[in-house]
Amino acid sequence: MAAEVLTHYYFKSTTEFETPTLEILDSGTFTQQEEDHGRCLNSRLWSAAALLHAPDSVEEVHAKYLVHADIVETCTYQHREKEFQSVELAVEAANKAVTLARSAMHTHPNKFLAYALGPYAVAQAVGSEYTGRHNQQHEHNHGSSYNENVKLFHLRRLQVVKAVATLTVCIRGTSGSIAPLRISLVFPDGTLPGANIFSESCSTMEDVIDTVFGYDIAGVAAVGINCTKPRYLQGLVRALDVGLRKFNLTRKPKLTIQPDGGLSYNAQTRGWELPSSTDDSEQVEKWARLVADAAAVVINDTTSPFSGIVAGGCFKIVVHHIERLRNACSARAQNLDQDLMGEGGYTLEQLMELAGLACAQTVQRLYPSHTHKQVLVAAGPGNQGGDGLVAARHLSLFGYKALLFYPKPSKNQFVQQLDKQLDHFSVQRIQAEDFEGALHQSTVVLDAIFGFSFKGDPRPPFDGPIAALKDSDRPIVSVDIPSAWDVEKGNVNGKSFTPAALLSLTAPKLGTRSFTGTHYLGGRFVPQYVVDKYDLQLPVYPGADQIVEIPPTSF
Numbered sequence: 001m002a003a004e005v006l007t008h009y010y011f012k013s014t015t016e017f018e019t020p021t022l023e024i025l026d027s028g029t030f031t032q033q034e035e036d037h038g039r040c041l042n043s044r045l046w047s048a049a050a051l052l053h054a055p056d057s058v059e060e061v062h063a064k065y066l067v068h069a070d071i072v073e074t075c076t077y078q079h080r081e082k083e084f085q086s087v088e089l090a091v092e093a094a095n096k097a098v099t100l101a102r103s104a105m106h107t108h109p110n111k112f113l114a115y116a117l118g119p120y121a122v123a124q125a126v127g128s129e130y131t132g133r134h135n136q137q138h139e140h141n142h143g144s145s146y147n148e149n150v151k152l153f154h155l156r157r158l159q160v161v162k163a164v165a166t167l168t169v170c171i172r173g174t175s176g177s178i179a180p181l182r183i184s185l186v187f188p189d190g191t192l193p194g195a196n197i198f199s200e201s202c203s204t205m206e207d208v209i210d211t212v213f214g215y216d217i218a219g220v221a222a223v224g225i226n227c228t229k230p231r232y233l234q235g236l237v238r239a240l241d242v243g244l245r246k247f248n249l250t251r252k253p254k255l256t257i258q259p260d261g262g263l264s265y266n267a268q269t270r271g272w273e274l275p276s277s278t279d280d281s282e283q284v285e286k287w288a289r290l291v292a293d294a295a296a297v298v299i300n301d302t303t304s305p306f307s308g309i310v311a312g313g314c315f316k317i318v319v320h321h322i323e324r325l326r327n328a329c330s331a332r333a334q335n336l337d338q339d340l341m342g343e344g345g346y347t348l349e350q351l352m353e354l355a356g357l358a359c360a361q362t363v364q365r366l367y368p369s370h371t372h373k374q375v376l377v378a379a380g381p382g383n384q385g386g387d388g389l390v391a392a393r394h395l396s397l398f399g400y401k402a403l404l405f406y407p408k409p410s411k412n413q414f415v416q417q418l419d420k421q422l423d424h425f426s427v428q429r430i431q432a433e434d435f436e437g438a439l440h441q442s443t444v445v446l447d448a449i450f451g452f453s454f455k456g457d458p459r460p461p462f463d464g465p466i467a468a469l470k471d472s473d474r475p476i477v478s479v480d481i482p483s484a485w486d487v488e489k490g491n492v493n494g495k496s497f498t499p500a501a502l503l504s505l506t507a508p509k510l511g512t513r514s515f516t517g518t519h520y521l522g523g524r525f526v527p528q529y530v531v532d533k534y535d536l537q538l539p540v541y542p543g544a545d546q547i548v549e550i551p552p553t554s555f
């Protein structure tokens, strides 16, 4: 069964189609602080030392990451109550970490805060997270077993977290990728999932997965790969993916990936070095590409055993890496379109014709003409507007009375021809000042105003109509992404409307992950080589249909 799921996802039931999320995580707070302030934070508290000595720099670093990251972590990775004079002082520092992060976030209300808890291996401060060799000298109770010490260590830290103001705690687990493989995990109730979690026989990815998920005790929320070289990342993600499909988990976990900066540690000079023949910017680009490639294994797979991926880095990662990672993830989506029209041999005209037909078919499927006779097609100035013109023609042929709002005609000759065709299909043109009246008369709306190239706030002549759609109770079917939604972040601050239904073209866009209405996929034109190149996992289109319904995304 596992093999079928892996290699022939096309045969999976379409009800299992789901879009995994991508969230970018800040990373390397320590390294960024060092870079900005030339500060040596090489104490046992590591970056958390800055909470005591340089709180302003902590807030400054958070603010820098927030420009590019979706999630910021408190500066508490190596915060340990043992390094403070009392538990009260430890709690005070932890509270300060939360306050500093929240203060930096006040201009980013849609971003998330996670409380960082580094694993036991890191807290030992002897590089165990890199070598896999854990210090057998235990700090808490020398007579106890390793497991007992790990448990005690985490319980004490969780007591501090519990004392910190109410927080959604995002617990960060680590698996070293170098044999012997060990995982450090924390469990909120202090119960370890099984004795073999730290056993030396736990030496393959399969062992790790069996151990972590075989018990499925409290439902593992996330599993992570940390402190590995970026070049190993995609292989590790694939191995986790293969292993996890064996389990029928009631709740899909997220995967966090946080490789290091790809530098090598020179034991003689005791410093980090670039591989010879690479310069710094080349190294950053390469790092971002490798992490984006690993993330794509999950986000392009609608049958992924993970509900999403959280991508970032760890040691020797700075804000610049995270900025490049964000760009590398977006570039993959654009490349897909270029591929279809480049090597794929399609013309834009062909794709637009098929996209428009899929739009009309979605309206007809959900709001048939015998119940929803009058359809208002709102078409924008870009290629999505062209999809709308094609759809208006088909809708007219399907028996609808079509009204067209198309206030900013395209300069593209082909799109102008599409416009001209509509003169012969009894399509009624609507001027901007009549938009609200037309909306009122209509029984359904096809929103083909803006697609994935929309940026900023809607400008005239589309601002008024978007506001009118927001106030309207008419059912709206949006093409590709609801208009005026950010292609990655969605309906930021609820500025735009939420349609009743969405037709995603080719594959759902990141910004639609919060959409819970009726969701269809269209764009039945993707050749196999593009599927293989981008690891796309597409559902089966039934019969000759141009569209297939996919369940609401579940996050």
Ligand SMILES: NC(=O)C1=CN([C@@H]2O[C@H](COP(=O)(O)OP(=O)(O)OC[C@H]3O[C@@H](n4cnc5c(N)ncnc54)[C@H](OP(=O)(O)O)[C@@H]3O)[C@@H](O)[C@H]2O)[C@@H](O)CC1
Binding pocket: 337, 340, 348, 351, 352, 355, 380, 381, 382, 383, 384, 385, 386, 387, 449, 450, 451, 452, 453, 454, 455, 456, 457, 458, 459, 460, 462, 479, 480, 481, 505, 506, 523
């Ligand atoms: N993937 C596929 O296979 C296929 C994709 N297809 C479709 O193409 C769509 C992407 O098309 P696209 O790139 O032309 O951009 P799209 O989003 O229609 O419009 C951008 C226009 O809006 C404007 N504009 C931007 N911001 C604005 C603002 N704030 N306020 C006001 N205006 C603003 C901007 O104008 P500008 O300001 O740059 O002059 C620009 O002209 C995609 O979503 C899908 O539906 C199919 O046709 C073929 C197969």
Ligand SMILES: [K+]
Binding pocket: 384, 447, 448, 449, 450, 451, 478, 479, 480, 481, 482, 483
């Ligand atoms: K749209």
